[in-house]
Amino acid sequence: MKIYKEKDYEALSQKAASIIASQVILKPECVLGLATGSSPVGTYRQLVEWYKKGILDFSQVTSVNLDEYKGLPKENDQSYYYFMHDHLFDHVNIKASYLPDGTKEDSDSECTRYEEQIRSLGGVDLQLLGLGHNGHIGFNEPADIFPDITHCVDLQESTIQANKRFFDSIDDVPRQAYTMGIGTIMRAKKILLVVNGEGKADTVRNAFFGPVTPQVPASILQFHPDVTLVADEAALSKCPL
Numbered sequence: 001m002k003i004y005k006e007k008d009y010e011a012l013s014q015k016a017a018s019i020i021a022s023q024v025i026l027k028p029e030c031v032l033g034l035a036t037g038s039s040p041v042g043t044y045r046q047l048v049e050w051y052k053k054g055i056l057d058f059s060q061v062t063s064v065n066l067d068e069y070k071g072l073p074k075e076n077d078q079s080y081y082y083f084m085h086d087h088l089f090d091h092v093n094i095k096a097s098y099l100p101d102g103t104k105e106d107s108d109s110e111c112t113r114y115e116e117q118i119r120s121l122g123g124v125d126l127q128l129l130g131l132g133h134n135g136h137i138g139f140n141e142p143a144d145i146f147p148d149i150t151h152c153v154d155l156q157e158s159t160i161q162a163n164k165r166f167f168d169s170i171d172d173v174p175r176q177a178y179t180m181g182i183g184t185i186m187r188a189k190k191i192l193l194v195v196n197g198e199g200k201a202d203t204v205r206n207a208f209f210g211p212v213t214p215q216v217p218a219s220i221l222q223f224h225p226d227v228t229l230v231a232d233e234a235a236l237s238k239c240p241l
């Protein structure tokens, strides 16, 4: 694994954006796997700035997102559809972008459809990831197994607590989500993980310097051949580097 230790959030966002920009420049028709959460916001801001300056062109790029809350319509400002449009898609010339459809009641058929969508695009060239406090990637929560393909998950209490800050009340936080599986993520050719803050320091150490276990879903990334971790000093402060 390649690890970039950056001094702060601004610097890590710049570094992550440059890695995505390199992918887009080297393969303009690439498929980007994208993520939500607060971690990649600065990365998206930088990409939008480079697009506006004419440095980057997304006209042949397609994207697939990691996950979506089950039950939230696109126009809900907490849906990941809304987040992605707000932070990136509405500001760049991306060719096409896909997310799971949270309004689809039938989990099996929606998850099968989404997995097939990714496959029909030829898979993901570069997958951007954040890291949950409990070690989740996408919405793959700690479990006894590593789920392979896109599936519906029951969110853990700790995830509901972590994400309640974005909602008016904890009762508004959806209890389920559709997420790419660990297998879907692992099939991406390249993985780019962005992590910041002292609050994630234990999780980063457990995920990348501890045993590979489905109780820490991100730990599986130790087996991926092309992972780049871009983190600030605080997030790496407990790693034996």
Ligand code: GLP
Pocket: 035, 036, 037, 038, 039, 040, 066, 067, 129, 130, 131, 132, 133, 137, 138, 139, 159, 163
């Ligand atoms: C959410 C998302 C994840 C994200 C994680 C961390 O639960 N499903 O994809 O990585 O939260 O979020 P943050 O970056 O805000 O800490």
